[in-house]
Amino acid sequence: MEAATGKKMEQVIQFAERVSHISVSPTMVVLQAADRLKAQGIDVADFGAGEPDFPTPDHIKRAAVKALDENRTKYTPTAGIAPLRQAICEWHAAQLGSSYQPAEAIVTAGGKHAVFNTVAALVGPGDEVVIPAPYWVSYPDIVKCSDGTPVILETHADDGFILRAAQLEKAITPRTRIVIVNSPSNPTGAVIPSDEFARLVKVCRRRGVWLLADECYSHFTYGDAKPFSVGSLPGARDTAIIAGSVSKTFAMTGWRLGYVLGPEPLVQAITKLQSQSTSNVNSITQYAALAAMRGPMDSVATMLAEYARRRERILAGLRAIPGITCTGPQGAFYVFPNVSAHLTAAMPDDNAVAKQLLEREHVAVVPGEAFGAPGHLRISYATSMERIEEGLRRMGRFFGRAT
Numbered sequence: 001m002e003a004a005t006g007k008k009m010e011q012v013i014q015f016a017e018r019v020s021h022i023s024v025s026p027t028m029v030v031l032q033a034a035d036r037l038k039a040q041g042i043d044v045a046d047f048g049a050g051e052p053d054f055p056t057p058d059h060i061k062r063a064a065v066k067a068l069d070e071n072r073t074k075y076t077p078t079a080g081i082a083p084l085r086q087a088i089c090e091w092h093a094a095q096l097g098s099s100y101q102p103a104e105a106i107v108t109a110g111g112k113h114a115v116f117n118t119v120a121a122l123v124g125p126g127d128e129v130v131i132p133a134p135y136w137v138s139y140p141d142i143v144k145c146s147d148g149t150p151v152i153l154e155t156h157a158d159d160g161f162i163l164r165a166a167q168l169e170k171a172i173t174p175r176t177r178i179v180i181v182n183s184p185s186n187p188t189g190a191v192i193p194s195d196e197f198a199r200l201v202k203v204c205r206r207r208g209v210w211l212l213a214d215e216c217y218s219h220f221t222y223g224d225a226k227p228f229s230v231g232s233l234p235g236a237r238d239t240a241i242i243a244g245s246v247s248k249t250f251a252m253t254g255w256r257l258g259y260v261l262g263p264e265p266l267v268q269a270i271t272k273l274q275s276q277s278t279s280n281v282n283s284i285t286q287y288a289a290l291a292a293m294r295g296p297m298d299s300v301a302t303m304l305a306e307y308a309r310r311r312e313r314i315l316a317g318l319r320a321i322p323g324i325t326c327t328g329p330q331g332a333f334y335v336f337p338n339v340s341a342h343l344t345a346a347m348p349d350d351n352a353v354a355k356q357l358l359e360r361e362h363v364a365v366v367p368g369e370a371f372g373a374p375g376h377l378r379i380s381y382a383t384s385m386e387r388i389e390e391g392l393r394r395m396g397r398f399f400g401r402a403t
């Protein structure tokens, strides 16, 4: 029936304006294109995924099975089961030096939901949210969902893509409500030094702006960079809001659990919003996350050691390709090479590079434009060393030299 086709439906349904203001996550678009090739039996070197290639640790899975066996299948309080809120605060204090109480914690359906709910609670029409670029793809669209205005603030490769307090100060206007920082960063791997964080807090406090820290990669840091939370800074509590997640730290992306730590009135406002939308996070997932928070951290150390090895290899391989420059990431599991020296009339931008790389060499990467940084590619090294070697061979061939 013609009227039932997607095309026809688009013509007849009048959507709310916010739907036309946002787009499907560009990382999802790449993943889908790569999946289509894989479905045809093509061997894709896939660097698109932003998720650990490790399984969820056994003790976490066992806790979920136990919860099911014990019929923990009912509604829970919207903000999460009491032991989990307590465990999140204790884990965050032990790992990252904060001092939150359970009433200052809410469990959300992932880190994305934590950011979404926080923005929804604080931002309205005309309000501005400062987002340093390169940024995680979802931030601008999340702000637009609340009818806010994303204000993009460019950071620079020669300064390690670090947001500086002096730069932030200039971008703040009377309409600014939040600045979103993501350290370690997706896509650059940049880690904001703790003294810069202290300066950012100072500026935000002085100007009456919230500092929303997305800590979803907190435990994946390399070299001198160490796990750090703005929540550990004295006096940050009335200015900082923390969005965290078990997705990356415990290889639990599909389980969907994150959290917000912040002032109690804000947590109450988010709870109100959540009570009229998603309600509580899946009860079984909450028991699994409780085991994660209370259990050993050795799986995190194992993953980190492997990411560190891959990081070395991919960085060396990319830097060996003429015309490619790449800042050394200090955290997360991405590299963000600049490929602008390879742009040509036939391949005029990073979208074209990503498209041709997929079509000609079956290598999946995400174009930098999606992160507000044209001329770059985001390459996830949350994949095996064998795939990294194969991908580097193909990219070497594509860009003109074997690595």
Ligand code: PLP
Pocket (backbone or CB within 6 Å): 050, 109, 110, 111, 112, 113, 136, 182, 185, 186, 214, 216, 244, 245, 246, 247, 248, 253, 257, 258
């Ligand atoms: N924040 C950043 C910077 C991310 O890269 C991601 C996922 O890629 C998330 C948040 C969301 O993670 P989740 O919703 O799975 O916790």
